[in-house]
Amino acid sequence: MAGYSFSLEPIEVLPVKTANRLIQTRIPAPGTRELLARLESCESRSMQGQLPIVWQRAEDFSVFDLADNRYIDFTSTIFVANVGHSNSRINQAIGSTVNQPLYSCYAYSNEMRANYLEKLIAFAGHPFEKAFLLSAGTEATEAAFKLMRMHGQKVGKRRLGIVCIEGNWHGRTLAAQMMSSNLAQRQWIGYQDADIHHIAFPYPWELTEGQGADFFTAELKKLINTGIDIAQDICGFMLETFQGWGAVFYPKDFVQAIEVVCREHGILLSFDEMQSGFARTGEKFGYQHYGVTPDLICCGKGMGGGVPLSGVLGRAAILDLPEVGSMSSTHSANPLVCAAGLAVIEEIESRNIVAETKRKGRLLFAALQVLQDRFPNRVKHVLGQGLIAAILIHDPKSGQPAGEFCSKVAQLCMQQGLLVVHTGRESIKIGPPLTISDDALLEGVEVLGNCIAKVAQE
Numbered sequence: 124m125a126g127y128s129f130s131l132e133p134i135e136v137l138p139v140k141t142a143n144r145l146i147q148t149r150i151p152a153p154g155t156r157e158l159l160a161r162l163e164s165c166e167s168r169s170m171q172g173q174l175p176i177v178w179q180r181a182e183d184f185s186v187f188d189l190a191d192n193r194y195i196d197f198t199s200t201i202f203v204a205n206v207g208h209s210n211s212r213i214n215q216a217i218g219s220t221v222n223q224p225l226y227s228c229y230a231y232s233n234e235m236r237a238n239y240l241e242k243l244i245a246f247a248g249h250p251f252e253k254a255f256l257l258s259a260g261t262e263a264t265e266a267a268f269k270l271m272r273m274h275g276q277k278v279g280k281r282r283l284g285i286v287c288i289e290g291n292w293h294g295r296t297l298a299a300q301m302m303s304s305n306l307a308q309r310q311w312i313g314y315q316d317a318d319i320h321h322i323a324f325p326y327p328w329e330l331t332e333g334q335g336a337d338f339f340t341a342e343l344k345k346l347i348n349t350g351i352d353i354a355q356d357i358c359g360f361m362l363e364t365f366q367g368w369g370a371v372f373y374p375k376d377f378v379q380a381i382e383v384v385c386r387e388h389g390i391l392l393s394f395d396e397m398q399s400g401f402a403r404t405g406e407k408f409g410y411q412h413y414g415v416t417p418d419l420i421c422c423g424k425g426m427g428g429g430v431p432l433s434g435v436l437g438r439a440a441i442l443d444l445p446e447v448g449s450m451s452s453t454h455s456a457n458p459l460v461c462a463a464g465l466a467v468i469e470e471i472e473s474r475n476i477v478a479e480t481k482r483k484g485r486l487l488f489a490a491l492q493v494l495q496d497r498f499p500n501r502v503k504h505v506l507g508q509g510l511i512a513a514i515l516i517h518d519p520k521s522g523q524p525a526g527e528f529c530s531k532v533a534q535l536c537m538q539q540g541l542l543v544v545h546t547g548r549e550s551i552k553i554g555p556p557l558t559i560s561d562d563a564l565l566e567g568v569e570v571l572g573n574c575i576a577k578v579a580q581e
């Protein structure tokens with residue numbers, strides 16, 4: 124089938140039976156290819172390309188396929204199931220809203236919306252006073268883009284420039300795509316907004332400690348040399364909290380230097396917290412690792428625990444810039460998703476998930492360090508924080524990024540009952556539900572190591 128780089132042919136694999144995994148059929152499981160063919164006949168091909176597994180059900184950190192094979196989930200779908208798949212508190216919250224009965228009420232008032240927004244703002248803490256809720260992550264980054272520009276207009280900027288970071292990614296709608304620096308993905312737009320600028324990403328392996336601020340100053344100078352006046356022509360910075368494909372965090376002093384420039388020139392600082400929010404990195408939000416205070420944060424994914432919920436949070440003065448009715452959406456703050464969102468925060472708080480993620484992150488990174496020591500010529504970097512990690516793999520002979528090797532490892536892991544995030548690049552990404560047991564976490568890393576060894580032997 125056209126859009127799949129993975130083999131769809133079911134093959135015999137060694138059976139697996141542990142406390143956390145069960146593989147008892149050929150893989151992909153019988154029926155998988157047929158279902159993919161049905162989808163191919165009626166769905167846009169842009170949806171293809173993932174590992175060939177049919178998700179039949181998912182509970183906590185386990186995913187079950189059509190044949191009831193059980194996989195340890197290192198994906199959380201795509202960093203969504205932070206509080207575990209099919210979380211019972213979320214189930215109950217959705218159920219009681221349905222039973223009320225109420226599904227949807229557009230922008231008419233609703234008690235659940237008030238309950239959720241109050242809780243969300245209390246959870247996020249200073250300086251966040253208000254939020255605007257949406258459904259998709261890309262809508263949240265679009266909304267932040269709009270708010271940064273409206274604020275720029277309000278304070279009398281000459282131009283409404285937004286500075287973004289090369290290699291970062293913010294979604295697939297117009298402004299989000301333009302803020303992302305993936306040129307191939309934004310070719311369809313046909314032009315580039317002259318007031319969206321990109322500066323280079325400070326990859327940690329290209330810098331030594333303490334060079335982040337200087338790196339930023341040099342990038343800023345390059346912008347100034349193109350004729351841009353930072354004070355008059357820039358109204359916002361948009362940062363993905365870490366660069367997604369490789370869980371690459373910035374040097375702290377790089378981000379702090381950006382904040383200084385923002386404060387000096389009335390520029391808003393926004394973080395795209397899609398992957399990093401809601402406890403994923405061992406803090407409530409990933410920006411907290413940098414010791415800065417953003418003006419806006421864009422959230423999604425784990426925010427809804429599996430239902431389509433996203434949002435942008437900021438100070439009231441910024442969130443209230445749009446006129447009544449000019450920033451709303453049909454499904455904004457739908458009572459079902461608000462009930463789920465509220466349950467996510469209650470779950471994070473009642474199970475101490477932020478601190479637990481920090482603790483489990485230490486376990487994960489210790490195990491990944493052992494894995495790197497086992498393959499020193501292949502595993503070039505182990506990156507991440509909390510329960511988001513990426514191992515970056517290079518070819519031991521050429522030293523070049525080994526994307527295909529990573530795809531093979533991802534497929535082999537699946538055959539052995541472990542789902543990792545296939546990035547299509549030289550990284551294998553790990554982001555289990557934050558509720559994963561220590562035991563399953565370590566078992567998953569062991570499987571990953573064995574799969575790397577096997578693919579390397581081939």
Ligand SMILES: Cc1ncc(COP(=O)(O)O)c(C=O)c1O
Pocket residue numbers: 201258259260261262264292293294295363367395396397398423424
């Ligand atoms: C950092 C980041 N920003 C924005 C988005 C877009 O979110 P969505 O796919 O919900 O529109 C994603 C999704 O992968 C993301 O990882």
